[in-house]
Amino acid sequence: MDIQSASAPGTTAATSAASAAANRDRTTLGQDEFMRMLITQLEHQDPLEPQDPTEFTAQLAQFSTLEQLTKIREGIDGLRSDEGAFSDVASLAGLVGRDVVIRSSMFEVDAGGAVPGLELDLAAPAEAVRVRVLNAAGIPVRTFDLGSLSSGRHALAWDGLASDGTPVPPGTYELRAESVSGANSTRLETLVHGTVDAVEPLAGGGASITVGPAHAASDAIVEVRRTPEPVASAPAVAATPVLAPAVEPLTEIAGS
Structure with a gap:
């Protein structure tokens, strides 16, 4: 029995679909989604033709890059929020x-x-x-x-x-x-x-x-x-x- 011919079509199709979906959505997916796609790809790979280690290493590097970019984006969003808050404080500082x-x-x-x-x-x-x-x-x-x-x-x-x-x-x-x-x-x-x-x-x-x-x-x-400034020489007047x-x-x- 040719094991490869019997099992390869399903696993190859699943691997190709997962890989295509990952390549298509990798620019918009978040960290969790990207990791799930990667795990799915590993689970459905052909045991007789496992994924190329070089490609897998490249995918891990992409995940690491995505994580770093996410942290940078969060940092920028935080700075923008702080900037907006301090801008509001500055605009109201004259009220003190x-x-x-x-x-x-x-x-x-x-x-x-x-x-x-x-x-x-x-x-x-x-x-x-x-x-x-x-x-x-x-x-x-x-x-x-x-x-x-x-x-x-x-x-x-x-x-x-x-x-x-x-x-x-x-x-x-x-x-x-x-x-x-x-x-x-x-x-x-x-x-x-x-x-x-x-x-x-x-x-x-x-x-x-x-x-x-x-x-x-x-x-x-x-x-x-x-706030009215007191004038020493001015006569007192009744409050209006x-x-x-x-x-x-x-x-x-x-x-x-």
Whole structure:
């Protein structure tokens, strides 16, 4: 029995197909696919006519080259990502020290009891708006019922006092506003005024700014304002409201 004539056609065809597929796709296949093709080719080679060692060595060299090129490409992609992140940081670096308005709910009451500017931003009119100020432990220290409000931005005046009339301690607080309708409530967007303390790159690209305890992406910046420089000879003037309408007076919910 001629073993070669009986087995060679199938193994030769499989070897040729695997080799042709490898040659056709080697420029686009990744490392895993390339290795699978190489193993398949070895499994289907003719045992009486094994693959030429020189050709096999060349294929291994191609695989090594592919691996090196993949690492180089990943390195270049990483550099591009880093470059983009640092570019974003550089573009926002000029905001450090500037006054901004950002979309955030986190703010800080300083040691003197000063409260930064706070706002509500309603996309649509609301029949009943409830606002709570929560401390760092998530416990409400003051609750307000503002009634109905029109759409748009509304400045919120809070004196920094708790429900019992005592000043709240300095620290981080959260402003939580909701539109209430029966048993249902919808979270409303809040804005916080403050000074940019730092600009940092984000792991996935882009950059974020730090305003007190709040960290916000660049697209959360609503306004950038020039910080006025003090003039010693200028007489003091009353502060002019920057945004309207102001929601005053606030009606505190009984028992809060």
